[in-house]
Amino acid sequence: MADHRKLEPGKLVIASHNQGKVREIRALLAPFGIEPVSAGELDLPEPEETGTTFAENALLKARASAEGANCVALADDSGLCVAALDGAPGVYTADWAEADSYEGGPGRDWYMAMGKVEGKLSELGPNTDRSAYFTCTLALAWPDGHSELFEGRIQGNLVWPPRGTLGFGYDPVFQPIGFEQTFAELDPQQKHDMSHRADAFEKLVKACFD
Ligand SMILES: O=c1nc[nH]c2c1ncn2[C@H]1C[C@H](O)[C@@H](COP(=O)(O)OP(=O)(O)OP(=O)(O)O)O1
Numbered sequence: 001m002a003d004h005r006k007l008e009p010g011k012l013v014i015a016s017h018n019q020g021k022v023r024e025i026r027a028l029l030a031p032f033g034i035e036p037v038s039a040g041e042l043d044l045p046e047p048e049e050t051g052t053t054f055a056e057n058a059l060l061k062a063r064a065s066a067e068g069a070n071c072v073a074l075a076d077d078s079g080l081c082v083a084a085l086d087g088a089p090g091v092y093t094a095d096w097a098e099a100d101s102y103e104g105g106p107g108r109d110w111y112m113a114m115g116k117v118e119g120k121l122s123e124l125g126p127n128t129d130r131s132a133y134f135t136c137t138l139a140l141a142w143p144d145g146h147s148e149l150f151e152g153r154i155q156g157n158l159v160w161p162p163r164g165t166l167g168f169g170y171d172p173v174f175q176p177i178g179f180e181q182t183f184a185e186l187d188p189q190q191k192h193d194m195s196h197r198a199d200a201f202e203k204l205v206k207a208c209f210d
Pocket residue numbers: 015016017018021049061076077078079080093094134167168169170171183195197
């Protein structure tokens with residue numbers, strides 16, 4: 001793909017403030033001679049995600065970090081899309097988890113968020129379609145304004161109650177097709193081999209590394 005710009009070895013900012021994501025992206029980047037630093041480590045601001053699509057939000061985050069750090073930045077905007085809920089929570093997946101933490105400040109309550117999804121599904125009755133997919137849009141942004149987008153997806157079914165303690169976010173209720181375990185029960189390496197993030201990453205690697 002000659003129209004893609006190659007990624008050179010060196011510094012790259014992971015434009016995410018989600019520790020779970022940063023951990024996964026570091027593992028995916030490990031074989032490529034890239035030295036990832038996270039936006040948090042560089043004290044880069046967390047831009048407001050005002051976009052209405054995954055691509056808009058991914059670009060917004062990548063551009064903010066590329067400008068702030070003056071180096072290539074990689075952002076991930078992802079979410080859970082539930083078929084019976086017309087694709088919700090979708091772009092608003094993180095927002096559904098927004099809660100006041102016990103300390104009184106803003107925080108995220110994943111158990112509450114998973115319960116919200118389950119509550120809406122159960123309102124639709126016992127035979128409701130429980131299929132869902134995770135989607136991930138990766139945006140690479142260069143300080144000169146160039147950017148590239150890659151999209152990945154994984155199909156599965158929602159389970160209740162949540163199971164497993166690995167991973168992050170909605171992993172305990174997501175069971176990928178062909179597996180008896182949820183993402184939070186699978187070995188992290190198994191998740192990295194098949195996830196929406198891995199799928200998007202595979203496309204990025206094909207385009208941006210030799
Ligand atoms: O593999 C995953 N396993 C479980 N849950 C996941 C996954 N991937 C995305 N998700 C859920 C949680 C996340 O919070 C939301 C995306 O929201 P999103 O705005 O892209 O990420 P975020 O606010 O957590 O971090 P940041 O924007 O700093 O990268 O979807």
